[in-house]
Amino acid sequence: MLNLAINIAFCAIGLAMLLCLVRLVRGPDAADRILALDTLYINAIALLIVLGIRMASAVYFEAALLIALMGFVATVALARYLERGNIME
Amino acid sequence: MMNTATALEWLVALMLLVGSFFTLVGAIGLVRLPDFFMRLHAPTKATTLGVGGMLLASIAYSVNHGVSLHELLITLFLFVTAPVSASLLAKAALRLRLKSRAPLPEDPASGH
Amino acid sequence: MIRRWLPYPLLSAALFAGWLMLTGDLSAGHLLLAAVLGAAIPRISAPFLEHLPRVRSPSAALRLLLRVTWDIVIANVAVSRLVLGPTGRLAPVFLHVPLALSNPQSTALFASIITMTPGTVSAVIDTENRELLVHALDCRDPDALIAEIKERYEKPLLEIFGC
Numbered sequence: 001m002l003n004l005a006i007n008i009a010f011c012a013i014g015l016a017m018l019l020c021l022v023r024l025v026r027g028p029d030a031a032d033r034i035l036a037l038d039t040l041y042i043n044a045i046a047l048l049i050v051l052g053i054r055m056a057s058a059v060y061f062e063a064a065l066l067i068a069l070m071g072f073v074a075t076v077a078l079a080r081y082l083e084r085g086n087i088m089e
Numbered sequence: 090m091m092n093t094a095t096a097l098e099w100l101v102a103l104m105l106l107v108g109s110f111f112t113l114v115g116a117i118g119l120v121r122l123p124d125f126f127m128r129l130h131a132p133t134k135a136t137t138l139g140v141g142g143m144l145l146a147s148i149a150y151s152v153n154h155g156v157s158l159h160e161l162l163i164t165l166f167l168f169v170t171a172p173v174s175a176s177l178l179a180k181a182a183l184r185l186r187l188k189s190r191a192p193l194p195e196d197p198a199s200g201h
Numbered sequence: 202m203i204r205r206w207l208p209y210p211l212l213s214a215a216l217f218a219g220w221l222m223l224t225g226d227l228s229a230g231h232l233l234l235a236a237v238l239g240a241a242i243p244r245i246s247a248p249f250l251e252h253l254p255r256v257r258s259p260s261a262a263l264r265l266l267l268r269v270t271w272d273i274v275i276a277n278v279a280v281s282r283l284v285l286g287p288t289g290r291l292a293p294v295f296l297h298v299p300l301a302l303s304n305p306q307s308t309a310l311f312a313s314i315i316t317m318t319p320g321t322v323s324a325v326i327d328t329e330n331r332e333l334l335v336h337a338l339d340c341r342d343p344d345a346l347i348a349e350i351k352e353r354y355e356k357p358l359l360e361i362f363g364c
Contacts, residue, residue, distance in 0.1 A: 001098060001099065001102055002098050002101060003102075004102070005101070005102035005105045005106055007111040008104060008105070008106060008109060009105045009108065009143075011111065012112060012113045013109055013112055013113075015113060015116070016109075016112045016115065016116035016117075016135070017116070018115075018183075019119060019120045020116055020119060020145050020170065021118055022120050023119045023179060024129075026119075029125060029166050029182075029185070029187055030123055030127065031125055031178055031181055031182045031185065031187060033130060033160075034178060035119070035125070035129065035131075035132065035178055036161070038132050038174055039115060039116060039119055039135055040132060040180070041112065041114060042132060042135050042136050042140065042167065042171075043116065043139075045140060045163060045167070046108065046109075046135075046139055046140050046143050048105070049140070049144070049146075049147055049160055049163070050105065050143060050146075051111075051145040052147065052160075053101070053105075053147055053150050055181035056139075056175065056224065057106065058159065061160060061163065062137035064159075064160075065159060065161050065162065065163055065166075068163050068166050068167060069194035072170040074167075074179070075174040075177070076174060079174065079177035079178045079180070080177060080178045080181075080183045082181040082184075082185070083177070083180055083181035083184050084132040084161060089155055110281075111277060111281065114284055114285065115322050116282060116283045117285065118284040120285065121284065121288055122288055122291075123289075124293075126322075126324075126336045127288075127291065127293050127338055129322050129336065130284075130319060130320070130336075130338050131320055132278065133316055133317065133322060134202060134277055134280060134281070134284075134319045137245065137273050137277060137317055137319065138273065138274065138277040141273075155345060156257060158222045158225065159222065159225065160222070162219065162222045162223060168317065169313075171316065171317065172210065172312060172313035172316035172323070173313075175313065175315070175316050175322050175323075176316065176322075176323060176324060176325070176326075179322060179324035179325070179336065180325055183303060183325065183334075189293075190291075190293050191293040191294045191337075192294075192295065193295070194295050195333060196299070197348055201239060
């Protein structure tokens with residue numbers, strides 16, 4: 001039962017990441033691409049949490065935490081760059 | 090004892106399905122919705138119930154298996170950061186005056 | 202006395218719990234380190250926290266937390282239906298929500314709550330005109346939605362922080 005649910009979750013998240021890639025490629029604007037990347041890293045975190053359950057290991061949480069930190073900083077930097085044309089003032 | 094373990098396993102499975110469903114809906118919204126400001130709603134959904142469901146599954150799972158509470162920290166972090174990145178992206182899109190079905194407000198630079 | 206050593210008890214408690222969750226280790230050494238961090242960080246950063254509003258009504262805060270959690274679940278289901286249904290019929294709109302809150306931190310919390318409850322994303326906190334610019338995914342009656350947002354989230358926040 002649990003294994004089935006885990007497999008379904010893997011498929012759903014994988015499909016979700018593919019859809020994010022579609023938006024990443026299609027754009028049409030830079031803002032859309034940043035949004036796609038933002039969603040992509042959040043899906044990666046979800047994937048790692050499920051992987052942590054599957055492997056019964058805490059190692060993946062470290063990775064998920066790092067992705068969360070890096071992803072947020074990247075989104076903020078890109079969005080600010082888009083808005084102002086520079087990151088630092 | 091056996092019964093609570095089985096019930097917990099069902100709960101984990103249910104939460105996983107709920108989480109993955111909303112994650113998928115968020116991504117579908119990202120592709121289907123027609124303009125940027127509407128698409129902005131998709132990641133907020135994926136973080137809230139998507140990762141939230143995964144978190145509950147993980148916590149229910151760790152009751153039996155003694156895994157740490159890191160997921161809670163990750164989810165809290167996402168809940169704090171998601172509104173900030175959404176707002177920054179919206180500001181950038183308003184500044185660029187991206188195509189929008191909702192009429193854009195008059196003065197997009199009013200945030201500063 | 203307590204105010205002197207722990208000027209922000211809630212922040213200290215959050216730092217203490219956060220450190221323990223991060224390490225996942227309840228040994229004496231980490232408990233001590235968490236206590237030191239929880240005590241030291243708010244004291245060191247006190248000059249930056251000058252305007253941090255204090256929680257006046259913990260019961261109201263708890264009620265708001267439960268309400269927001271519940272709303273996230275309900276609104277997610279509703280928005281999922283909108284996303285999966287025909288998107289041509291959606292009527293998105295920008296709302297100008299006038300602010301009764303004045304404190305920057307409580308305003309930011311208000312904006313975050315609006316974003317996290319799906320169907321609405323707050324875009325700009327306009328401190329000059331004291332209003333929030335909010336994008337709603339599907340809204341037929343903007344005035345009713347503005348009134349509902351203010352009633353459901355801003356009123357409890359005013360009760361909790363008083364500003």
